[in-house]
Amino acid sequence: xxxxxxxxxxxxxxxxxxxxxxRRLKQTPAWGEFVEAVTAGRPGTWEPGAxxxxxxxxxxxxxxxxxxxATGIPRRPLDHVVYRSIRSKAKQIRARGDRAGRRQPLIVxxxxxxxGTEVNADSFRATRLGNALTAAFCDTRKWDEVALHNxxxxxxxxxxxxxxxxxxxxxLLTEILDPPMPLYGPSFRFAETRLFRNxxxxxxxxxxxxxALNELDFNHYSYGPQHGENWSVPLEDPQDQRPRRSQESGxxxxxxxxxxxxxxxxxxxxxxxxxxxxxxxxxxMGQSAPKGAIEALKIAFRCGxxxxxxxxxxxxxxxxxxxxxKFQFGPPRPPVVAVKKQENDExxxxxxLRAFQSLAMALRxxxxx
Numbered sequence: 085x086x087x088x089x090x091x092x093x094x095x096x097x098x099x100x101x102x103x104x105x106x107r108r109l110k111q112t113p114a115w116g117e118f119v120e121a122v123t124a125g126r127p128g129t130w131e132p133g134a135x136x137x138x139x140x141x142x143x144x145x146x147x148x149x150x151x152x153x154a155t156g157i158p159r160r161p162l163d164h165v166v167y168r169s170i171r172s173k174a175k176q177i178r179a180r181g182d183r184a185g186r187r188q189p190l191i192v193x194x195x196x197x198x199x200g201t202e203v204n205a206d207s208f209r210a211t212r213l214g215n216a217l218t219a220a221f222c223d224t225r226k227w228d229e230v231a232l233h234n235x236x237x238x239x240x241x242x243x244x245x246x247x248x249x250x251x252x253x254x255x256l257l258t259e260i261l262d263p264p265m266p267l268y269g270p271s272f273r274f275a276e277t278r279l280f281r282n283x284x285x286x287x288x289x290x291x292x293x294x295x296a297l298n299e300l301d302f303n304h305y306s307y308g309p310q311h312g313e314n315w316s317v318p319l320e321d322p323q324d325q326r327p328r329r330s331q332e333s334g335x336x337x338x339x340x341x342x343x344x345x346x347x348x349x350x351x352x353x354x355x356x357x358x359x360x361x362x363x364x365x366x367x368x369m370g371q372s373a374p375k376g377a378i379e380a381l382k383i384a385f386r387c388g389x390x391x392x393x394x395x396x397x398x399x400x401x402x403x404x405x406x407x408x409x410k411f412q413f414g415p416p417r418p419p420v421v422a423v424k425k426q427e428n429d430e431x432x433x434x435x436x437l438r439a440f441q442s443l444a445m446a447l448r449x450x451x452x453x
Contacts, residue, residue: 088141089230092131098230099137109133118142138230157201158211161219161236165202167246169194170220170255174248189253189287191297197260197273211237217255220246221282245284253285254294258302275302338377344389344415346380349397352407388416 091098101109109115109132118130122142130140158164173192196203204213215237218224223244224236258277279297281289289297337349358365366378390413397408 086143087233088143089234090139090141091137092139093137096137098228099135100230101132101136101138105132157205157209158216159209161211161216164211164213164216165196166194166213166255166257167216167220170217170249170252171246174246174252177251178248187287189285189289189293190251191254191256191289192252193256193258195258195260200259200261203257203259213257217280221249221284249282250284250286252282253287253289254282254297255280256297256300277302336374336377338374338380340376340380344387345413346384347410347412348377348381349408349410352409355409384413389413390415390417 089100114130118128118140121128122144125144127144128142132138132140161167170192177190201210205211215235218235222235224232225244227235256277256279258275260273261276262273277300279294281294336351336354338346339348340346365381391411392414393412395410395412397410399405399407
């Protein structure tokens with residue numbers, strides 16, 4: 085449900101019933117009709133009477149919804165993830181001490197993959213995104229109860245804006261959202277970006293900058309079905325991270341065209357694991373190795389096959405494909421050994437040649453009559 089409080093007469097001052105009058109007003113026929121309409125799912129409007137300049141309007145969604153139990157719903161602006169991000173960034177700005185930099189427009193970009201309930205919950209008791217931004221930028225100490233309810237939410241906290249928030253010109257929020265109907269469409273998530281300008285910024289953004297920011301599109305990459313976020317173990321622990329690395333690296337491709345003509349394409353992570361001594365070929369490849377690939381490599385080693393080429397297959401972030409290495413094997417070739425000629429060998433060869441020449445001349449003289 086959405087509850088709005090508005091003035092019945094815009095020219096007059098807004099007045100609401102005091103607490104000691106509300107029990108009496110709930111016994112009037114107007115209140116009963118209002119409750120009946122809201123309970124039946126219809127829009128309800130209630131006016132407490134001529135003595136109070138306020139109109140209460142309640143609307144509901146046309147279709148009911150259901151889902152898993154939601155946790156971490158913020159109940160006040162101070163607990164909202166966007167409010168905390170703005171407060172943290174404003175603290176950095178104050179600590180920087182760069183007065184020249186403070187006079188320049190500053191945009192805080194927040195990217196979140198939190199569940200939607202933590203950013204913009206549908207519960208009437210939750211602090212929504214607009215409530216958190218209003219509390220971060222606006223001084224609410226002089227606001228009346230109706231303004232606090234409409235713009236801050238059910239917490240109704242009278243707080244001054246975040247110290248240093250005036251140096252922030254705008255907030256660019258990018259949410260990684262789940263597909264609306266994952267059962268009938270792709271399971272990949274998508275990014276939705278919204279720009280919120282600070283009305284009290286010292287350096288406001290010009291219209292051309294706002295237009296350029298509104299045209300940003302972060303959906304050039306596929307964000308995947310959120311596999312990696314289920315892992316909380318640090319990457320430094322290889323024993324627990326091997327299943328994750330195997331899932332992210334992809335499969336091993338083996339193209340056999342004979343013993344002396346085959347190619348093997350494997351992820352870089354598998355190759356580095358073997359070269360670093362983290363495990364054998366069987367342990368590194370695991371179940372991702374095609375049937376017969378390891379035996380074919382053993383046969384190629386026994387036959388003395390050569391590697392004709394090693395190609396690097398670049399990673400494709402848009403398709404969530406990591407870097408890979410492709411080996412092309414060919415037939416064995418015997419090595420050709422060339423002995424370098426030494427100076428002593430040349431001298432000995434010259435001496436032997438002279439000896440043979442002397443021997444030949446002696447034989448000729450000996451055969452003469």
